[in-house]
Amino acid sequence: MRTPGSDAAADKDAEPFVEVDPTGRYGRYGDLLGAGAVKKVYRGFDQEEGIEVAWNQVRLRCFLEDPAMLDRLYAEVRLLRSLRHDNIIALYKVWTDEKAGTLNFITEICTSGNLRDYRNRHRHVSLKALKKWARQILIGLDYLHSHDPCVIHRDLNCSNIFINGNVGQLKIGDLGLATIVGKSHSAHSILGTPEFMAPELYEENYTEQVDIYSFGLCVLELVTLETPYNECDSVAKIYRKVTAGLRPATMAKVRDPDVRAFIERCLGAPRARPSAAELLKDPFFHGLDNDDNINSGAPQAYP
Template sequence: MTSSGEERAAAGKTPIGDDAASDSDADGAEESPDKRWSKRREQVKQRDVPGIDVAYLAMDNETGNEVVWNEVQFSERKNFRAQEEKINAVFDNLTQLVHTNLVKFHKYWTDSKSEKPRIIFITEYMSSGSMSAFLQRTRKAGSPLSIKAWKKWTTQILSALNYLHSSDPSIIHGNLTCNTVFIQQNGLIKIGCVAPDAINHHVKTCRENMRYMHYIAPEYENKIDVTSAADIYSFGICSLEIAVIGGLSGCQNGSSEGPVTEDVIEKAIRSLEDPM
């Protein structure tokens, strides 16, 4: 990896202070039950995404590869117990997924001893960062995006979604944003951070952050049955975010930290020279 790549990867790691290492030993590590995965004390900032409470850099002790240790915390023990069987079935399916454009899901286990149970799962470490971070860098540098690049990236996202939706049983990603899409230096796209419906209603998700509300399909808000169409809605917003010069926040009046409204989305669509 080039020095600039190493700098970007290092920038995605944040040391955790001693007061945040209650579950760690003197070196700040926690291990998986089978001792294969060792959590470090560095939080992985690039994985600070909707649906994941906290993520750390970790080591695969068998291969020596760096991975990501993700933690999802349930609000109450009773919520976890009521859905434990369903959750295990869903995560068992996730470990079976193999696709070029999906972040590899290695292993999961549950920690139900505490008052607020945790689901811990190990995923591939994407050192090059998220699509959101990549777009921020390229826009800051003034680099234009070609329609060819847009098609190359969005086609890969669709390929991953099609694989998920075609699985038996079908898997709804439920958490697709430009923060859960990752881009490697060779242009390979991978999507990660699947938030199955089995855990959506009991953990911290993007619905708690107004900045991500525009990615959420209306059926989530209306609390009706969610289908693969919800992922396609989110895909459309991601595609628009990638295509628009300055991004959707660039179409807002005032602060870019506020929610992206329907008017902002309509303005972004009208700004496209090629409606695609």
């Protein structure tokens, strides 16, 4: 039996929402999960389903004089709403708060954060586990690239891939730089993270194969625990090495010849690069069971 004042005491002890969405379903907590140049991501809660979510918030007044950026933000939201896949971050709701001047959208949350931070926290991981992660990224890319119309991520790197560490499930996120292309599968603008950008991106004429190049560098980072081209101290030096076809210095640290050959396939000339679907059939993944997409790896350490 509740005593008088017990409800008030319970409310006082409850973690308070900083704000709620117009329907009252989603609440935002004050703690920040991440922040980028464009948006901040807070921990949120879906009161209808009883699950934690990510509350993404963009202050629109920061971009009132940059209509191209605003268009890109709304494009991300429209894009996310059209995508449904186990290896792609799902969008649940979106709305604009005119009074606060914010664009808000609720997405699913990955309990263990991004793959870069997760890998750095867990430095002893089996090659089998790394292969499972790599395969999930490819499955997500294959979905994007075979989507009608084709979707090119253009900014794939380990900080834009998220993980539920308890089950080892990966999800590609941060599709803010993604572009939808027609039947020609070609795009023409320079966007991305310099260390992970394929050489043809700088030439402003490329296809979804730029994501395969970035994927190869993600695998390299997962194996070596170092960001590609960390030997370069400026974007200009990265540009010169990439456009000259010079590999990151960390390639020398890849001891396993099969791993090295797999990465090299991903970093080849655009027309020589396999598609995500072709890479999924690569002998590199032989020996993994179908249910190994989600389960964790064997105990032996790698690298």
